[in-house]
Amino acid sequence: MKTDKRILEILEQVVAGGLSPAKAAVSIEDALAVTGDLGFAKVDLDREARTGFPEVIYGEGKEPRHVAEIAETVFARSQVLLVTRTNEEAFRQVREKVHNAAYNPTGRLIFADARKPKPAVEGVTIVAAGTSDLPVAEEAAATATLMGCTVARINDVGVAGLHRLLSRLDELRHARVLVVVAGMEGALASVVAGLVKAPVIGVPTSVGYGANFGGVAALLAMLNSCSLGVTVVNIDNGVAAGYAAALIAGANDPARAGSV
Numbered sequence: 454m455k456t457d458k459r460i461l462e463i464l465e466q467v468v469a470g471g472l473s474p475a476k477a478a479v480s481i482e483d484a485l486a487v488t489g490d491l492g493f494a495k496v497d498l499d500r501e502a503r504t505g506f507p508e509v510i511y512g513e514g515k516e517p518r519h520v521a522e523i524a525e526t527v528f529a530r531s532q533v534l535l536v537t538r539t540n541e542e543a544f545r546q547v548r549e550k551v552h553n554a555a556y557n558p559t560g561r562l563i564f565a566d567a568r569k570p571k572p573a574v575e576g577v578t579i580v581a582a583g584t585s586d587l588p589v590a591e592e593a594a595a596t597a598t599l600m601g602c603t604v605a606r607i608n609d610v611g612v613a614g615l616h617r618l619l620s621r622l623d624e625l626r627h628a629r630v631l632v633v634v635a636g637m638e639g640a641l642a643s644v645v646a647g648l649v650k651a652p653v654i655g656v657p658t659s660v661g662y663g664a665n666f667g668g669v670a671a672l673l674a675m676l677n678s679c680s681l682g683v684t685v686v687n688i689d690n691g692v693a694a695g696y697a698a699a700l701i702a703g704a705n706d707p708a709r710a711g712s713v
Contacts, residue, residue, distance in 0.1 A: 592691025
């Protein structure tokens with residue numbers, strides 16, 4: 454389990470002589486007493502200590518004021534914030550509480566990061582089949598980036614124009630882990646996995662005409678891939694894909710100087 458940053462800082466102050474043991478004990482009790490209970494929501498403030506990254510806020514269906522209060526609580530604790538499936542009204546209210554927050558309209562994301570810069574983990578590449586898949590690709594890229602990764606992007610390389618993908622072959626093979634985002638028939642994940650040594654995380658999207666069944670066709674195609682090395686997340690779930698890619702790349706490795 455990762456050491457809680459607040460408690461570590463308190464203990465360092467004791468060692469340095471800037472804080473007495475008695476006052477440190479009170480500070481530690483106060484730190485552990487934080488529950489994250491907002492009445493309408495119970496924010497998981499210890500998730501970063503357990504997993505290496507704080508709670509990601511799913512914004513869809515939440516009132517903007519609730520999103521803002523949860524965001525303020527998460528950011529105050531961890532100094533990093535990611536809100537997904539959100540909108541500009543929620544962003545306006547979040548910005549009043551988290552002043553350095555930014556909004557990504559393509560990915561419908563609110564994010565902020567006030568942590569000290571650390572060496573980034575390289576090797577994550579996000580591949581989007583078409584421009585319509587970009588919102589989900591943006592989710593994946595933002596998640597991996599906030600987890601401490603340098604993210605490369607390859608866009609609009611769907612199988613309908615296979616030459617576009619093959620022209621980026623060197624970049625594909627340079628990656629340590631690839632997130633492949635594709636709707637329609639979802640074939641791109643299989644094609645990419647057949648060309649590279651790195652693991653491929655397939656993200657089926659709900660992009661497509663009627664028989665796509667809101668992404669089910671792409672999901673089943675990726676699950677039935679004959680290319681080994683393909684794993685699949687849920688439909689449109691760019692966050693899960695970006696998170697998993699960051700873990701595979703080593704973003705939460707405690708031995709890394711810049712670990713999150």
